[in-house]
Amino acid sequence: MVPGSDWARVLVAESDRQFLGQLEAELRKQGFSVDLSLRAEEARILLDTQRYEILLIDASLRLDEGQAFWQWTRESAACHPCLVLLPPELGEDPQEIIRGGADDVIELPIAAEEIPERIRIGLSRAREQRARIRLLRGAEELMEQGGPIGQSPSFRRLEEEIANRSLDQELVVLFGEPGAGKSLHARSLHRQSMGEFPFRREDCRKLQKHDLLGLETRNSSPGTLLLEHIGELDEPSQEFLVERLPSMQEKRLRVVMTRCPGEPPLIDDLARVTRGREVHVPPLRDRPGDIPLLATCFLDQSVDGFEHEGLSAEALALLCSMPWRSNVRQLRGTIREAVTEAKGRRVTAVDIEEACDRLGYKGEAEEGARRLQSLDGAGPTAPKVLPFEVEERKILVRALSATGGHVAEAAKLLKIGRATLYRKIQCFDIKRSESVDRHPPSPK
Numbered sequence: 001m002v003p004g005s006d007w008a009r010v011l012v013a014e015s016d017r018q019f020l021g022q023l024e025a026e027l028r029k030q031g032f033s034v035d036l037s038l039r040a041e042e043a044r045i046l047l048d049t050q051r052y053e054i055l056l057i058d059a060s061l062r063l064d065e066g067q068a069f070w071q072w073t074r075e076s077a078a079c080h081p082c083l084v085l086l087p088p089e090l091g092e093d094p095q096e097i098i099r100g101g102a103d104d105v106i107e108l109p110i111a112a113e114e115i116p117e118r119i120r121i122g123l124s125r126a127r128e129q130r131a132r133i134r135l136l137r138g139a140e141e142l143m144e145q146g147g148p149i150g151q152s153p154s155f156r157r158l159e160e161e162i163a164n165r166s167l168d169q170e171l172v173v174l175f176g177e178p179g180a181g182k183s184l185h186a187r188s189l190h191r192q193s194m195g196e197f198p199f200r201r202e203d204c205r206k207l208q209k210h211d212l213l214g215l216e217t218r219n220s221s222p223g224t225l226l227l228e229h230i231g232e233l234d235e236p237s238q239e240f241l242v243e244r245l246p247s248m249q250e251k252r253l254r255v256v257m258t259r260c261p262g263e264p265p266l267i268d269d270l271a272r273v274t275r276g277r278e279v280h281v282p283p284l285r286d287r288p289g290d291i292p293l294l295a296t297c298f299l300d301q302s303v304d305g306f307e308h309e310g311l312s313a314e315a316l317a318l319l320c321s322m323p324w325r326s327n328v329r330q331l332r333g334t335i336r337e338a339v340t341e342a343k344g345r346r347v348t349a350v351d352i353e354e355a356c357d358r359l360g361y362k363g364e365a366e367e368g369a370r371r372l373q374s375l376d377g378a379g380p381t382a383p384k385v386l387p388f389e390v391e392e393r394k395i396l397v398r399a400l401s402a403t404g405g406h407v408a409e410a411a412k413l414l415k416i417g418r419a420t421l422y423r424k425i426q427c428f429d430i431k432r433s434e435s436v437d438r439h440p441p442s443p444k
Contacts, residue, residue: 015038041064223252321369
């Protein structure tokens with residue numbers, strides 16, 4: 001088997017018998033399993049009864065009722081990745097076909113030898129998409145359970161440390177900025193170690209020594225007790241807590257504390273007890289790779305099951321560039337506010353900026369916009385690491401600008417297919433106004 005083609009079963013529906021034979025020979029030589037059809041109705045029967053990893057379909061094939069077969073496959077229950085073969089005589093716009101749901105358009109004429117590589121690329125994208133869907137579904141399940149969400153290296157390190165701490169019932173202190181998700185990680189720790197018992201949460205800013213006495217009485221059974229803002233307890237209350245911690249542990253009551261930067265220091269005895277038990281929860285700005293996943297989850301939550309068009313590339317780039325001084329809590333509030341104004345349409349960077357203005361942190365949106373403007377490296381605040389999507393969009397805009405907006409020339413410059421560039425233009429919502437069309441279109 002050729003790498004990338006093992007287990008891959010392809011349905012090829014092509015009206016040109018000679019070209020169909022060439023495709024069959026080339027695909028089988030490359031290790032693909034292939035089923036063939038000259039007619040759309042035959043291909044529909046195959047698709048209804050067999051399992052395929054990817055479809056290669058002639059755009060001219062029509063079902064008996066007149067609908068283009070490739071369009072029907074986009075509406076079927078099993079929506080496979082679909083590459084459309086576009087004969088020049090149809091005169092259709094490849095970008096319109098991609099907008100209609102095709103994963104790629106292969107413009108004919110093309111040598112049959114070039115098709116397997118396009119199929120491998122389509123398969124790779126489909127597998128990446130399935131992985132993203134699994135990740136998002138897992139994140140949504142975690143969110144429903146009240147758990148933390150992320151996939152960045154720093155988040156994974158934190159999750160690994162939480163898992164290690166769950167192996168015992170010792171005291172844990174979660175240290176991090178407000179809104180970073182300390183209480184969510186406390187719940188994660190509880191689920192992994194004491195999940196069958198109650199989880200209780202208390203804000204130390206509202207507690208005094210006599211409250212702690214009643215608190216110990218109420219929490220005399222196994223479980224987890226989360227004490228938030230432990231540094232805000234007065235000294236007598238901290239002394240009492242130090243005395244009672246051993247008896248709480250004997251009752252299998254795990255105590256988890258949270259602390260924020262700027263809180264008063266702990267008394268010496270409590271500082272000694274908590275030494276070596278701290279777990280650092282990183283701020284959102286230190287894990288920008290988690291922002292797209294979080295933003296998508298918050299977006300789905302905010303629309304409450306209604307259809308929406310998602311976030312534009314510019315909105316996502318701005319979100320990834322903002323400092324988020326109030327962390328995840330602030331991101332959630334921003335998405336909710338922006339979705340309210342968008343009313344089902346795609347959320348744009350302008351929506352994000354206006355939401356920040358209404359919520360009282362316009363300066364952070366402006367700071368994020370300045371960081372984006374410094375992508376060329378001219379500004380001193382240019383970030384060392386930028387989201388991959390931002391860099392890719394920047395490269396595409398540069399190529400289009402260099403060729404005066406001529407897609408075919410830009411595709412050659414980038415060494416990618418024209419249809420692929422059309423798809424990326426749509427994906428990143430690149431406007432024609434971002435490039436100057438200095439060149440007339442090439443004659444057909």
